[in-house]
Amino acid sequence: MKITLDADKCCAAGQCVLVAPEVFDQRDEDGVVVLLDDAPPAERHDAVREAAAFCPAGVIELHA
Known part of the structure; x- marks a missing residue:
């Protein structure tokens, strides 16, 4: 799995950090x-x- 993201569109909700703090x-x-x-x-x-x-x-994109 490869991850890309568009930080310019991030609304700083922090949900990603709560779920996967080792990655985000x-x-x-x-x-x-x-x-x-x-x-x-x-x-x-x-x-x-x-x-x-x-x-x-919706800034996190996952690629196989």
Whole structure:
């Protein structure tokens, strides 16, 4: 799995960080998403899929 995101569209809700904190973080100054791991291991894929589904701005894209 490969992850890309469009941080310019992030609304800083933080749902991704709550679901997958090993993969996503937020900038201190504005809460915009930061990608910590663009190719997480298989054991984190379910959490990443959940984070993408919960993202209110739809900025997380998953690629096989």
